[in-house]
Amino acid sequence: MSAFYSTFTRHSHGEGLKGHSTHYCPGCGHGLAHKFLAESIDELGIQDRTVAISPVGCSVFLYYYMDVGNSQAAHGRAPAVAIGHKMANPESVVISYQGDGDLASIGLAEIVHAAQIGLPISVIFINNAIYGMTGGQMAPTTLPGMKTMTSPYGRNNFMGMPLKMAEMIAQMDSPIYVERVALFDSKQRIRAKKAIKKALQLQVENKGFSFVEVLAECPTHLHLPPADAQEWVKNSMVPVYPLGVKKDVEPTQAFDFKKPDFTPEKLLGLIGATSDEVNRFAEGFPQHIDPLDISLKLAGSGGDGAQTAALLITRTAINEGYDSTHIPSYGPESRGGTSYADVHIAKMEVLSPSAPDPHILIAFNQPSMDKFAGKVRKGGIIIGDSTVIHTLPAVDSSVKIVMVPMSDIASELGKLMVKNIVALGALQAATDLFPENSFLNAVKQGLKDKKDLYPLNVEAFHRGMEAALKSEKV
Amino acid sequence: MPNSREHLLPAVDPSYCKGCARCIDACVHNCIEMGNEINPLTGLTPVVLHLENCSHCGLCVTACPEPYGLHMDSVTDDYSVVTKDTFTGITRTVPKAVTIPDIRVPINPGKPILIKGTYASSIGAVLAGCRHFYGYPITPSTEGAELMAKLLPNLDGIFIQAVSEVAAINMLYGTGGAGLPCMTFTSSPGFSLMLEGISYMIGAEVPSVVVNIMRGGPGLGNIAPEQSDIKLVCRGLGHGNTHAIVLAPATPQEMLDFTMLAFELTFKYRNPVILIGDGYLGQITGKVSLPDYMIRPGIPDWAVYGDADHRGNLIASIDITEADLEARNIRLNEKYARMAEAEQRFDEFYCDDAEILLVAMNTPAQMAKGAVQQLRSEGIQVGLFRPVTAWPFPVNGLISRLKQIRQIVVVEASNGQLEDEIRLALSKAGYSDVPPIEHVRRFGGILPQTHEIVEKIHLLEGAAV
Numbered sequence: 001m002s003a004f005y006s007t008f009t010r011h012s013h014g015e016g017l018k019g020h021s022t023h024y025c026p027g028c029g030h031g032l033a034h035k036f037l038a039e040s041i042d043e044l045g046i047q048d049r050t051v052a053i054s055p056v057g058c059s060v061f062l063y064y065y066m067d068v069g070n071s072q073a074a075h076g077r078a079p080a081v082a083i084g085h086k087m088a089n090p091e092s093v094v095i096s097y098q099g100d101g102d103l104a105s106i107g108l109a110e111i112v113h114a115a116q117i118g119l120p121i122s123v124i125f126i127n128n129a130i131y132g133m134t135g136g137q138m139a140p141t142t143l144p145g146m147k148t149m150t151s152p153y154g155r156n157n158f159m160g161m162p163l164k165m166a167e168m169i170a171q172m173d174s175p176i177y178v179e180r181v182a183l184f185d186s187k188q189r190i191r192a193k194k195a196i197k198k199a200l201q202l203q204v205e206n207k208g209f210s211f212v213e214v215l216a217e218c219p220t221h222l223h224l225p226p227a228d229a230q231e232w233v234k235n236s237m238v239p240v241y242p243l244g245v246k247k248d249v250e251p252t253q254a255f256d257f258k259k260p261d262f263t264p265e266k267l268l269g270l271i272g273a274t275s276d277e278v279n280r281f282a283e284g285f286p287q288h289i290d291p292l293d294i295s296l297k298l299a300g301s302g303g304d305g306a307q308t309a310a311l312l313i314t315r316t317a318i319n320e321g322y323d324s325t326h327i328p329s330y331g332p333e334s335r336g337g338t339s340y341a342d343v344h345i346a347k348m349e350v351l352s353p354s355a356p357d358p359h360i361l362i363a364f365n366q367p368s369m370d371k372f373a374g375k376v377r378k379g380g381i382i383i384g385d386s387t388v389i390h391t392l393p394a395v396d397s398s399v400k401i402v403m404v405p406m407s408d409i410a411s412e413l414g415k416l417m418v419k420n421i422v423a424l425g426a427l428q429a430a431t432d433l434f435p436e437n438s439f440l441n442a443v444k445q446g447l448k449d450k451k452d453l454y455p456l457n458v459e460a461f462h463r464g465m466e467a468a469l470k471s472e473k474v
Numbered sequence: 475m476p477n478s479r480e481h482l483l484p485a486v487d488p489s490y491c492k493g494c495a496r497c498i499d500a501c502v503h504n505c506i507e508m509g510n511e512i513n514p515l516t517g518l519t520p521v522v523l524h525l526e527n528c529s530h531c532g533l534c535v536t537a538c539p540e541p542y543g544l545h546m547d548s549v550t551d552d553y554s555v556v557t558k559d560t561f562t563g564i565t566r567t568v569p570k571a572v573t574i575p576d577i578r579v580p581i582n583p584g585k586p587i588l589i590k591g592t593y594a595s596s597i598g599a600v601l602a603g604c605r606h607f608y609g610y611p612i613t614p615s616t617e618g619a620e621l622m623a624k625l626l627p628n629l630d631g632i633f634i635q636a637v638s639e640v641a642a643i644n645m646l647y648g649t650g651g652a653g654l655p656c657m658t659f660t661s662s663p664g665f666s667l668m669l670e671g672i673s674y675m676i677g678a679e680v681p682s683v684v685v686n687i688m689r690g691g692p693g694l695g696n697i698a699p700e701q702s703d704i705k706l707v708c709r710g711l712g713h714g715n716t717h718a719i720v721l722a723p724a725t726p727q728e729m730l731d732f733t734m735l736a737f738e739l740t741f742k743y744r745n746p747v748i749l750i751g752d753g754y755l756g757q758i759t760g761k762v763s764l765p766d767y768m769i770r771p772g773i774p775d776w777a778v779y780g781d782a783d784h785r786g787n788l789i790a791s792i793d794i795t796e797a798d799l800e801a802r803n804i805r806l807n808e809k810y811a812r813m814a815e816a817e818q819r820f821d822e823f824y825c826d827d828a829e830i831l832l833v834a835m836n837t838p839a840q841m842a843k844g845a846v847q848q849l850r851s852e853g854i855q856v857g858l859f860r861p862v863t864a865w866p867f868p869v870n871g872l873i874s875r876l877k878q879i880r881q882i883v884v885v886e887a888s889n890g891q892l893e894d895e896i897r898l899a900l901s902k903a904g905y906s907d908v909p910p911i912e913h914v915r916r917f918g919g920i921l922p923q924t925h926e927i928v929e930k931i932h933l934l935e936g937a938a939v
């Protein structure tokens with residue numbers, strides 16, 4: 001018994017002899033590797049849960065023969081496809097079967113990454129030192145001096161040295177079993193079968209990533225009779241590709257796969273969904289600023305907290321039942337660069353989310369003040385950090401400027417981070433956008449995991465309010 | 475001496491021997507030699523067996539590369555196979571899988587939540603039953619992946635950061651091929667890399683959801699919003715005759731809703747679904763209401779799930795015979811036609827009495843909405859037609875509006891890629907009475923602004939700004 005189809009109906013619709021013979025040339029190593037695979041699957045009793053990934057190359061038609069779940073991959077991508085199948089059903093046994101063009105050339109990134117992450121899949125790698133399906137071109141595994149269709153004068157130093165995949169995979173930390181075997185005599189064939197079976201067995205035991213490199217014959221493109229091709233592998237390939245176990249270790253950690261969770265409560269909890277009623281404090285939409293849509297810009301350096309403050313304003317507006325959006329615009333640096341945030345608050349729906357001419361500007365530093373003060377629309381309000389902003393640009397006389405020593409206040413409170421909350425307090429006092437409690441409620445929501453910081457934030461907010469009121473009186 | 479023949483001995487049907495001679499070397503008793511006669515059926519010369527000295531070691535069988543070549547069998551005195559029918563003649567039946575349907579689980583949606591566009595899409599995905607995410611970080615889509623990395627381990631799902639977008643899309647091919655909902659987030663340069671895999675998915679009819687938060691190009695471009703992948707998603711999904719439904723949300727709410735819709739459509743048609751947003755839409759934080767249900771996914775009958783029921787299935791896009799591949803193309807084309815018929819989606823804003831029609835998608839549609847409001851307040855009869863599916867283009871909806879329209883203005887953050895889709899759709903529909911088409915276009919990460927749209931209409935209407 002074996003895991004071959006009883007008739008190869010996918011091979012030319014199973015007509016004539018093709019129903020029971022392979023498409024491989026006489027003496028090709030693929031047939032033997034297929035056979036050892038089919039026997040191993042049968043002996044391990046895993047036929048029903050095996051998924052075989054067919055590669056691109058001569059073995060593209062693996063799925064003609066193996067009576068298992070079959071998936072045919074793009075050139076070189078079989079290990080990625082194998083991971084996709086294995087993760088979909090960790091109970092399945094997934095085999096990535098690949099040739100040397102597929103695995104060692106176009107698919108190098110995929111095989112190295114698959115080996116590096118070490119998920120339990122089994123890779124069977126057929127190394128015959130040449131491209132078969134495309135007609136005898138040079139492979140990464142072609143031997144030095146060897147003539148192929150694309151190395152007609154022999155592989156030379158412009159074409160590099162043969163790539164030793166088994167050694168390369170074995171030196172990585174994650175794979176647990178790597179062996180190179182051959183097919184050229186009875187002893188090698190018995191070892192090859194044993195290695196393939198072991199690679200599957202390790203996956204059945206959920207242990208990890210295994211890799212079996214099979215030195216195989218391609219008599220057609222070596223231009224040798226099959227028997228001579230066996231001799232060639234033995235005498236020419238083996239010295240370059242030494243046979244044997246390259247790695248065989250116990251995994252440091254077994255894989256513990258769980259069935260995905262679909263309980264609504266867990267999902268909703270993770271999303272942060274809540275049915276809690278949110279208190280409203282505002283009498284209505286802040287029409288004294290705009291009847292329909294208010295835009296704000298918060299600008300500073302990364303770390304000033306402009307984005308957090310912007311989100312708190314958005315949250316405040318949404319809590320009050322209005323539509324609101326926040327959109328950040330960072331400089332290319334992750335930290336310390338410019339950090340601008342545009343906020344809209346709309347009575348009905350926010351349309352354009354950007355704020356090129358805001359009603360309100362909060363500037364945390366001098367460059368931001370210089371850059372955006374002139375963009376604030378007539379009748380608008382600018383709130384700036386007077387600790388760091390010393391020059392006020394010329395603005396329309398209808399624009400109100402409120403300067404608050406945000407950084408100084410925050411330093412006095414012992415935490416520079418609350419500078420943005422000082423700014424929010426100043427915003428509330430200077431604009432009456434929303435009531436004090438409305439903002440503080442949003443701050444409280446935002447601190448859900450760090451409730452002990454709330455009193456400090458409240459104090460920062462109040463200090464910002466006071467400073468803004470004082471500034472206006474001046 | 476009939477008794478001595480009761481042993482099983484190596485046997486081969488000459489039609490299934492390719493004469494590779496591996497068995498000859500393997501036999502230590504020299505029982506096998508090359509034949510002299512060419513087999514008329516195969517054109518190859520099979521080996522000949524002389525089993526007087528056979529020790530039943532089986533090494534010759536181990537050496538035979540053909541599944542139905544040398545095997546141990548009961549043989550007659552002249553070593554011909556007597557039990558051929560029990561070897562090559564048997565038929566093992568492959569189980570026929572049945573579809574395990576999705577289950578719609580009611581949930582309490584609670585209050586609207588405040589999240590950014592990419593997060594809304596991730597949440598839509600997990601609500602739609604997605605527990606498998608594969609991706610590669612690329613701005614401005616990465617936050618979606620980051621949220622998945624946070625959520626999925628808590629739901630016993632799988633998050634894998636792939637080695638590249640190429641690997642990521644092929645991991646989707648695997649999980650989608652296994653019949654489970656899966657997705658990725660990417661942005662324009664990464665989407666380019668995924669096109670190979672998307673072509674394979676369409677060919678092999680593998681579902682999955684690809685969210686492309688489009689950014690400025692060509693080349694490395696920048697990380698700001700653009701809409702310059704419309705051409706790719708509508709006309710260029712890799713090699714071959716490909717199409718996929720393309721959804722174009724305009725708000726964080728639609729990022730969630732359309733992601734859920736994408737999962738429904740990708741399984742309905744066994745075809746990948748692309749969701750395109752612009753960099754703004756990925757980054758924008760807004761109010762999002764949750765649905766009142768979530769999906770617990772089943773397993774379709776066609777899946778290669780890796781269990782007994784699905785053993786007979788194959789996921790592949792290869793048909794080596796021309797007639798077979800033409801048949802696959804015809805089948806796919808019929809599917810595209812069904813999608814084009816049933817899935818055209820659009821939204822309208824102030825279109826009932828419009829004479830000027832703005833056409834825009836994604837965030838530029840929001841800018842256009844603002845322009846419509848402003849122009850309406852000036853008494854200009856303008857409306858917005860917003861394609862929700864970039865492919866299939868909602869041409870039927872557009873044509874039904876055009877009778878009353880004297881001017882079309884296409885607003886987009888690309889060099890006319892949306893306009894090309896409009897013109898092509900109208901042309902293919904045989905609609906010749908097309909009003910003049912003008913446009914407002916920005917590139918390089920700058921979106922058309924409301925005031926630019928207003929100015930364009932003023933200019934066209936000959937009004938002083």
